[in-house]
Amino acid sequence: MSFFKTFMNGEQGLFKANSLTPMQKMVLRFIVVGLVFYAFAVIEGMIMRLVEIGPTDMVSNDQFFAILTAHPLVGIFGSTYATVFGAFLFLVPFLMKKPLWSIKMANWTWILIAFGTLLFWGAGFISHYSPLYTLYWPLPVDFEQFSVWGGTFFITGIAIVMVGSGLFVINVFKTITYTPEGWEKQPGGKLLGSALGTSGIANIFRKKKKQKDHLVPLPVAAIARGSVDVGLNVLIILFTGVLILVFMVAAILGHDLKDTAIDALLYKNWFWWGLDLIADGLVLIFVAGTWYLLATMITGKKLFMQNIARAALLVELVVSWTVWSHHLLADQSQPAILKVLSGEFVTAFELITQGLAFFIVLATLWAARPLKMTNPLKFLLGGLLGFALAVPAGIMQADVGLNRVLHNTQWIIGPHVHVAILIGLTMTLYSAIYILFPIVTNGAKLYSQKLANIHFWFHLLGGIGMGAFMGMAGLKGMLRRTLYVNGEFETLMILAAVSGALLLIAFLVFFYNIVMSLGLKGVIGIFIPAKLKTKDLIPAE
Amino acid sequence: MVDSAMVLNGQTIAYTCYTIAIILVMVWFAIQVTKKGKGNPVKPAFFYTFVGMLVVLGVSLHIFTYNTIPWTEMDLHRGDYTPDRSFNIVVENHEFILPAEQLVAEVGDIVEFDVTSKDLTYGFGLFRQDNSMVLQMQVVPGHRNDILWKFLEPGVFTIRSTEYSGPKGIAMIVKDAVKIVPKTSE
Numbered sequence: 001m002s003f004f005k006t007f008m009n010g011e012q013g014l015f016k017a018n019s020l021t022p023m024q025k026m027v028l029r030f031i032v033v034g035l036v037f038y039a040f041a042v043i044e045g046m047i048m049r050l051v052e053i054g055p056t057d058m059v060s061n062d063q064f065f066a067i068l069t070a071h072p073l074v075g076i077f078g079s080t081y082a083t084v085f086g087a088f089l090f091l092v093p094f095l096m097k098k099p100l101w102s103i104k105m106a107n108w109t110w111i112l113i114a115f116g117t118l119l120f121w122g123a124g125f126i127s128h129y130s131p132l133y134t135l136y137w138p139l140p141v142d143f144e145q146f147s148v149w150g151g152t153f154f155i156t157g158i159a160i161v162m163v164g165s166g167l168f169v170i171n172v173f174k175t176i177t178y179t180p181e182g183w184e185k186q187p188g189g190k191l192l193g194s195a196l197g198t199s200g201i202a203n204i205f206r207k208k209k210k211q212k213d214h215l216v217p218l219p220v221a222a223i224a225r226g227s228v229d230v231g232l233n234v235l236i237i238l239f240t241g242v243l244i245l246v247f248m249v250a251a252i253l254g255h256d257l258k259d260t261a262i263d264a265l266l267y268k269n270w271f272w273w274g275l276d277l278i279a280d281g282l283v284l285i286f287v288a289g290t291w292y293l294l295a296t297m298i299t300g301k302k303l304f305m306q307n308i309a310r311a312a313l314l315v316e317l318v319v320s321w322t323v324w325s326h327h328l329l330a331d332q333s334q335p336a337i338l339k340v341l342s343g344e345f346v347t348a349f350e351l352i353t354q355g356l357a358f359f360i361v362l363a364t365l366w367a368a369r370p371l372k373m374t375n376p377l378k379f380l381l382g383g384l385l386g387f388a389l390a391v392p393a394g395i396m397q398a399d400v401g402l403n404r405v406l407h408n409t410q411w412i413i414g415p416h417v418h419v420a421i422l423i424g425l426t427m428t429l430y431s432a433i434y435i436l437f438p439i440v441t442n443g444a445k446l447y448s449q450k451l452a453n454i455h456f457w458f459h460l461l462g463g464i465g466m467g468a469f470m471g472m473a474g475l476k477g478m479l480r481r482t483l484y485v486n487g488e489f490e491t492l493m494i495l496a497a498v499s500g501a502l503l504l505i506a507f508l509v510f511f512y513n514i515v516m517s518l519g520l521k522g523v524i525g526i527f528i529p530a531k532l533k534t535k536d537l538i539p540a541e
Numbered sequence: 542m543v544d545s546a547m548v549l550n551g552q553t554i555a556y557t558c559y560t561i562a563i564i565l566v567m568v569w570f571a572i573q574v575t576k577k578g579k580g581n582p583v584k585p586a587f588f589y590t591f592v593g594m595l596v597v598l599g600v601s602l603h604i605f606t607y608n609t610i611p612w613t614e615m616d617l618h619r620g621d622y623t624p625d626r627s628f629n630i631v632v633e634n635h636e637f638i639l640p641a642e643q644l645v646a647e648v649g650d651i652v653e654f655d656v657t658s659k660d661l662t663y664g665f666g667l668f669r670q671d672n673s674m675v676l677q678m679q680v681v682p683g684h685r686n687d688i689l690w691k692f693l694e695p696g697v698f699t700i701r702s703t704e705y706s707g708p709k710g711i712a713m714i715v716k717d718a719v720k721i722v723p724k725t726s727e
Binding site: 064128130134137138260263264265331332333336340345351352355363366372384388393395399401402404407408409415468471472483485488489 | 549573583599617677679
């Protein structure tokens with residue numbers, strides 16, 4: 001097949017978009033949206049890496065900070081949320097062996113996430129609105145530095161993403177609990193109890209003979225518990241967004257509301273409580289659940305210590321509600337008791353819950369050896385390594401003593417955040433994409449295994465390298481969220497940029513491999529309404 | 542004498558060793574899991590030992606740092622200490638307003654920096670001449686932001702905002718703002 005034919009029709013012309021079910025189209029739309037926004041995030045990241053080496057006339061300081069503000073939000077909401085939500089809206093009905101509650105609502109979810117992300121990204125790009133994702137009060141309403149109109153569109157974009165995320169949560173829980181048409185009545189309450197873990201807790205107090213079976217599979221329990229944090233996070237961010245919008249609308253109408261009406265420290269506690277439901281909640285829970293699912297799919301065997309794994313997911317959920325104070329260890333008015341209990345000791349539980357998930361997955365793989373080093377397996381091992389590196393780095397900075405010299409340095413954002421997201425989370429997602437690829441494409445073939453190998457090595461080495469060099473700069477005093485104009489950390493920033501370039505190349509290689517596998521016609525066909533009128537996940541034989 | 546430079550060096554060594562070890566473990570695992578041979582289930586005792594080790598590590602890190610990093614105890618019990626010298630600093634409109642052109646204290650003094658923000662959330666950090674960090678804290682408007690520090694060696698330090706406060710914040714640097722001189726009397 002010629003290059004042009006493959007580019008148009010995909011590898012061996014195997015992918016036929018018109019053979020897809022509405023469910024398959026829905027999940028592929030989510031993944032395409034997720035990958036497009038990942039491209040946004042990785043290109044923005046590369047721009048920032050270059051500016052960190054030395055300022056350039058091509059990117060003004062205002063533009064740099066607008067990118068710094070949009071980058072994590074595009075990465076988390078536009079890319080990760082889209083990819084994860086799409087995969088889970090397919091996996092929940094797949095594992096529960098019943099149709100998704102609403103395919104229409106699922107499609108609205110990706111539309112709202114995509115539109116909201118484009119809106120806030122565009123508002124930041126045009127107006128340079130840049131209060132960062134932290135939105136420390138009263139910076140988001142500082143209209144001497146920022147355009148009120150730019151801010152209004154920016155915050156509205158975030159709110160639209162949150163509405164889409166709320167629809168995802170509703171769809172997940174309705175799918176778990178509802179009774180499909182023509183089915184025998186489903187025990188909705190009991191299914192919900194099993195998904196959230198209350199029935200598991202009740203089992204602890206029952207005699208062994210009277211203990212009840214879990215009604216939902218372990219990965220669905222993980223998705224449900226992570227979705228609780230998604231829902232709570234939606235409420236917090238929406239409430240905060242409305243609060244900021246009140247000040248913005250008042251300013252547009254010519255009224256200057258007193259920003260001192262909001263207590264900056266109370267607001268910071270409130271907002272970090274909500275933000276941490278992502279970083280220390282749903283991400284860790286979703287990742288652990290995905291690891292468990294991948295390990296059982298790769299090995300075809302039961303998960304090692306699965307009851308403990310299930311209980312740990314519940315512990316992780318509770319922990320995620322109580323760890324926010326580790327972000328306020330440098331706030332001197334924050335009560336010391338909160339710093340020590342929430343900031344240090346509860347946070348240390350994450351070492352235990354993530355370490356336990358790490359061990360369980362490795363033990364499951366080990367018991368099934370010899371395994372073939374497939375793409376899902378190698379990316380899964382990469383994801384495990386990512387969290388094995390990033391979680392201890394996080395535990396170190398969540399220490400009252402060490403935080404005094406680590407807070408807001410490149411250490412935080414390098415070895416902890418970027419290694420967790422780029423190596424831990426993203427490689428886990430790539431593993432899921434590689435394993436789901438033949439299922440959701442009705443057997444399309446990957447264009448090139450060599451390119452998949454390049455994708456793996458460049459991504460792994462680029463991610464670890466970037467985290468390491470940023471971390472070294474952080475330990476030498478380099479701050480995050482600022483610019484150094486006199487080349488103070490130039491050598492380390494050049495090395496971090498070279499590593500960043502590896503990540504960019506890895507993504508371009510992967511994207512090219514996927515487009516050549518599906519063909520341009522196929523990619524376009526994903527967005528054309530499905531011809532098959534069925535709620536089935538895959539076409540009937 | 543344990544100062545912030547020594548703490549950061551210790552952390553660099555500890556984390557680098559850990560990083561190398563865990564990467565080697567994963568490489569070993571990746572090779573072994575694809576090798577021919579029977580996959581024996583892992584014994585639960587091994588699992589529980591691992592979990593126990595994580596508990597000990599998670600808790601002992603904080604106990605260790607509390608007892609070895611000199612500023613931790615003083616930071617958590619600031620009310621129990623009387624500073625030898627206090628400097629009240631105001632931050633407004635992206636500018637540090639210092640009580641004197643250069644803030645001078647002696648080696649061994651417990652120095653209090655009390656920083657008040659009149660508008661935004663800022664940061665307050667002291668940096669050595671090689672840009673490495675001595676200390677930092679957040680400066681939140683409407684709240685008291687105070688830190689105690691015992692300087693162990695003479696030196697001249699730069700004040701820099703350690704928190705983002707908008708694009709204007711990158712210029713919030715006061716070169717050589719703090720000077721620590723040798724002790725003049727016992």
